[in-house]
Amino acid sequence: MCDLYSCKHEQELKRVKKECDGLYEDLKKVKTACCTVALHPSEVGQSASFEQTKRKGEFKLSEEYLVVKKELEKLTIEKEQLKAENALLKKEATANKVCISQELLEANKRAQKEIDRLITENAYLKLNSDKNMEILIDHWKQKCENMEKENIKLKQKLVILEREAEIYQSVGRLSGMNEQQVEQMEMCKVSRFRARPISQEAPVKECSRCHQFFIAEEQNAGHLLCEYHEFPPVDFPMWSRLLPGEVVEALVVAGCMGFKYWICCDQLQKRRPQGCKYGPHKFH
Structure with missing residues (x-):
């Protein structure tokens, strides 16, 4: 934003300089004409009105030149201020860039450290996967054996209950x-x-x-x-x-x-x- 404003200010300064140069050229032309009149005294009487007009033109050009000069000085001061602001902004941008670079470097270090940790854990799990699988298989085998034993106990209990049911049925038949x-x-x-x-x-x-x-x-x-x-x-x-x-x-x-x-x-x-x-x- 600051660079865009500075560019516009540069263009405005060039335009004012160009106008000043044009006014300066007009002033030089008027002076040349005055010198020509001074070299031909016979034409002095005839050009009295021209002299008056020339003086008015010179005065007017002098006033415009002074105005343009003041404006040029003002623009020059603004340009210097903009340069100082631009330098300050560049300095701040450089500092921010350095700070961001440091943060990015630290973030990259942390990410690399986390990647190394995950790689180490993955390698450890891969080495112990077979052992863990054997432990898990043994655990489930033991659990299946316990379930089979429990199933046998339940079957025995079911047989006893069936016998008792038959006994009670026999007693019920005899009760009549x-x-x-x-x-x-x-x-x-x-x-x-x-x-x-x-x-x-x-x-x-x-x-x-x-x-x-x-x-x-x-x-x-x-x-x-x-x-x-x-x-x-x-x-x-x-x-x-x-x-x-x-x-x-x-x-x-x-x-x-x-x-x-x-x-x-x-x-x-x-x-x-x-x-x-x-x-x-x-x-x-």
Whole structure:
């Protein structure tokens, strides 16, 4: 902006100088004419009016010359001021340029430092990528193994729940039967341990394992049987009906005559009362 203003000022100064030069040339022409009149005295009388006109012209030209000279001096002063301002602006621009150059240099240094850091990190990650991948694979393998173990536990729990559901369904099916008919059918069964019906047994029974007594005639009236031994040897639905509200998982299918026995009699040949590993069964 300052340079544009200075250029316009230069053009204006040149124009004023050109006008001054023109006025100076006119003044020289007038002086030459005056000298010519002085060399021909015979024409002095005739050119009296011309002399007067010449003087007026010279005066007028002198006044215009002075005005133009003052304007030229004013423009010269303004030009010097503009030069000083232009020099100051150039100095400030140079200082700003140096400051900006320093800032750009520092920014480039910071950017280069960040690039070097990223390159170093990338190289470190690239070197350790295989190790990290192995660790990640081991982690997921361990997680899969844990999930498989948990799945096995859930499957086992599901099997137990299915067994319990089957037991409750069997109990539900038997609940609709006449209790007296069921009791009569079960009490007429022959004991697996003795060859006579259960109804002929003594009324008071005792278990050598838990030393609990129960009455054989009242076992169908709500009395709980021994916790460890099945007496009488009936099937599980009937036994579950005699023990309402309890689910015992220790009951094992013997595979012989459809009877069940407790897990304490772990061998088929030890199913007799005198063969239990917890001691003889005192059924008589």
